[in-house]
Amino acid sequence: VGYTRLSDESRVVALFVEGQSVDEARAGQEALIVLERTPFYAEGGGQVADRGTITGADGQAEVTDVQKNEAGVYVHFAHVASGRLRVNDVVLATVDQQTRVATQRHHTATHLLHAALHRVLGEHAEQAGSLVAPDRLRFDFTHFEPLTDEQLHAIERLVNEKIMAALPVTWEEMPLEEARRRGAKALFGEKYGDVVRVVGIGDYSLELCGGTHMNNSGEVGPFKIVSEGSVAAGVRRIEAVVGTEALAHVHAQEDVLHQFQAKLQSKVEQLPEQVERLLEANRALEKELAEL
Numbered sequence: 001v002g003y004t005r006l007s008d009e010s011r012v013v014a015l016f017v018e019g020q021s022v023d024e025a026r027a028g029q030e031a032l033i034v035l036e037r038t039p040f041y042a043e044g045g046g047q048v049a050d051r052g053t054i055t056g057a058d059g060q061a062e063v064t065d066v067q068k069n070e071a072g073v074y075v076h077f078a079h080v081a082s083g084r085l086r087v088n089d090v091v092l093a094t095v096d097q098q099t100r101v102a103t104q105r106h107h108t109a110t111h112l113l114h115a116a117l118h119r120v121l122g123e124h125a126e127q128a129g130s131l132v133a134p135d136r137l138r139f140d141f142t143h144f145e146p147l148t149d150e151q152l153h154a155i156e157r158l159v160n161e162k163i164m165a166a167l168p169v170t171w172e173e174m175p176l177e178e179a180r181r182r183g184a185k186a187l188f189g190e191k192y193g194d195v196v197r198v199v200g201i202g203d204y205s206l207e208l209c210g211g212t213h214m215n216n217s218g219e220v221g222p223f224k225i226v227s228e229g230s231v232a233a234g235v236r237r238i239e240a241v242v243g244t245e246a247l248a249h250v251h252a253q254e255d256v257l258h259q260f261q262a263k264l265q266s267k268v269e270q271l272p273e274q275v276e277r278l279l280e281a282n283r284a285l286e287k288e289l290a291e292l
Helices: 097-121 149-164 176-181 243-264 268-291
Strands: 007-017 020-022 024-026 030-035 052-055 059-068 074-086 090-095 127-132 137-142 169-175 195-201 205-208 223-232 235-242
Touching (some): 007 024, 030 059, 052 074, 090 097, 097 127, 097 149, 097 195, 097 205, 097 235, 097 243, 149 223, 169 176, 176 195, 223 243, 235 243, 243 268
Antiparallel strands (some): 007 020, 007 030, 007 090, 024 074, 030 074, 052 059, 059 074, 137 235, 169 195, 195 205, 223 235
């Protein structure tokens, strides 16, 4: 499934309110909705679920989460915003495009980051968990020490180079053994079926993945690492943002610099020297105060 559709006409198969199966859900109620088919992505593989609406002739529900149960049934968690929805109603299920695309950008960037970690740190830097959301990505990986500034800069630079290279993003389903022969990366400890979905980014990245992605790496936009740290023994975590979120992060950092620039009456490049002078003056005053 490429998740290329953002809307689909469907039928309400089942409704649940407060844990009970019901024939209809009315305005103001929180409901679980099962559809005959759906364009929504259910949370999985670290990626958050789509959001959107389910609209019938007599009412509309706002979808806030989608989960896939053990039987593979997609369950839509929704708030009935107006009117009512009934079992067997013909509805239009519509994914929020802005949220979907923002999530796709961060997911494609996650694959680029994973490949960059292998090249900069080594093949031991394997995925140990992830979160892909519309506003950020979080990637946990195996590594034995904090990353240096030089390593972080190299990773960031490599990811942005692959974004600017506008590499095609492709996906196809194939037998698990075939995917392994091609060298597709798999999440350690994850259970896979006999047939898997493989996502490739040019000849740079190849991973088993069921999530949503951009069609081209160039659509991801600028990539910016915002933090790196430890989450467990031998496991590090990188948080990053892309696209408009990356620009917002850079602008916020610039605002802080401009505030310091204004207070210290100094150019940005002279701020470190100015701050060091202030620290030295403060240490001298503390020494003088202690002597007095």
